[in-house]
Amino acid sequence: MQSSLSVITVGVRDLEVTYAFYSSRLGWETAQYVPEEVIFYQVGPGLLLAFFRRDHLAAEAGPMGEAGAAPVTLGHNVGSPAEVDAVLAEAAAAGGSITAPGTQMSWGGYSGYFTDPDGYRWEVCYNPGLRIDANGKVILEVVEAAAAGPVPAAASDQPG
Amino acid sequence: MQSSLSVITVGVRDLEVTYAFYSSRLGWETAQYVPEEVIFYQVGPGLLLAFFRRDHLAAEAGPMGEAGAAPVTLGHNVGSPAEVDAVLAEAAAAGGSITAPGTQMSWGGYSGYFTDPDGYRWEVCYNPGLRIDANGKVILEVVEAAAAGPVPAAASDQPG
Numbered sequence: 140m141q142s143s144l145s146v147i148t149v150g151v152r153d154l155e156v157t158y159a160f161y162s163s164r165l166g167w168e169t170a171q172y173v174p175e176e177v178i179f180y181q182v183g184p185g186l187l188l189a190f191f192r193r194d195h196l197a198a199e200a201g202p203m204g205e206a207g208a209a210p211v212t213l214g215h216n217v218g219s220p221a222e223v224d225a226v227l228a229e230a231a232a233a234g235g236s237i238t239a240p241g242t243q244m245s246w247g248g249y250s251g252y253f254t255d256p257d258g259y260r261w262e263v264c265y266n267p268g269l270r271i272d273a274n275g276k277v278i279l280e281v282v283e284a285a286a287a288g289p290v291p292a293a294a295s296d297q298p299g
Numbered sequence: 300m301q302s303s304l305s306v307i308t309v310g311v312r313d314l315e316v317t318y319a320f321y322s323s324r325l326g327w328e329t330a331q332y333v334p335e336e337v338i339f340y341q342v343g344p345g346l347l348l349a350f351f352r353r354d355h356l357a358a359e360a361g362p363m364g365e366a367g368a369a370p371v372t373l374g375h376n377v378g379s380p381a382e383v384d385a386v387l388a389e390a391a392a393a394g395g396s397i398t399a400p401g402t403q404m405s406w407g408g409y410s411g412y413f414t415d416p417d418g419y420r421w422e423v424c425y426n427p428g429l430r431i432d433a434n435g436k437v438i439l440e441v442v443e444a445a446a447a448g449p450v451p452a453a454a455s456d457q458p459g
Contacts, residue, residue: 183305210369238361275343275344279331
């Protein structure tokens with residue numbers, strides 16, 4: 140099995156509410172919308188986020204709990220702490236709930252959370268140690284921890 | 300807010316179990332592994348799947364239910380029904396649980412489900428109506444429904 144993820148599907152109670160939030164208010168263009176069944180949004184190269192009728196998803200994939208309790212977060216990366224705050228403000232204006240304001244993280248980044256109308260959690264994040272090269276390869280580097288955070292235990296093995 | 304998803308983060312109970320399943324048995328290369336904290340895998344251009352210590356994820360993002368109950372599925376697309384069956388067999392051999400065998404779907408595709416050690420559901424799917432162009436744009440077309448499935452209600456407006 141290749142390490143490849145093509146679609147993230149989440150179950151929702153009312154697709155019109157989903158459409159109102161993501162398309163009417165946040166302005167997302169649908170890749171496909173089948174009323175009362177599913178909405179697909181393209182959220183990356185070759186990547187879809189599908190909002191599927193919850194009862195139909197459960198019929199296919201098995202019994203399911205509540206969206207808001209799911210131990211899953213959807214990460215939306217941006218280029219600066221100011222952009223994190225701006226996206227959180229935009230999401231709140233669109234009807235999302237801010238569940239954690241933008242916060243300096245111990246690992247050197249800055250992030251906050253909002254939930255969509257079903258309770259799905261988005262993390263809006265600035266990660267100064269993450270970059271994506273021209274081929275789409277993600278490079279993760281350990282960032283010097285913020286002043287308030289823990290200092291990495293491992294000493295550098297490269298002379299300064 | 301752009302329609303962009305950079306990271307899917309899921310909470311897990313024991314990262315060593317996660318590593319054993321995805322890396323040791325399925326052969327996935329890690330993008331970053333911080334023992335007892337997080338494992339990142341690259342699962343698409345610019346896209347990460349993060350397995351994060353469940354208690355730490357809950358501390359950051361709020362109270363969470365069980366992985367297996369999450370109304371979320373991770374979609375792994377492949378090129379044919381035979382590949383669906385092969386990936387399901389591979390996942391089962393690696394210790395995953397097949398929760399739905401490969402099945403001809405009413406919408407024209409073929410898919411099955413397995414769960415990972417925490418209970419996260421992967422849908423392994425062949426979708427003949429989905430293609431990705433050279434720029435990574437996803438094109439979704441309605442597929443002629445399978446014989447056993449419901450026939451789309453809307454008549455074609457194009458003369459045959």
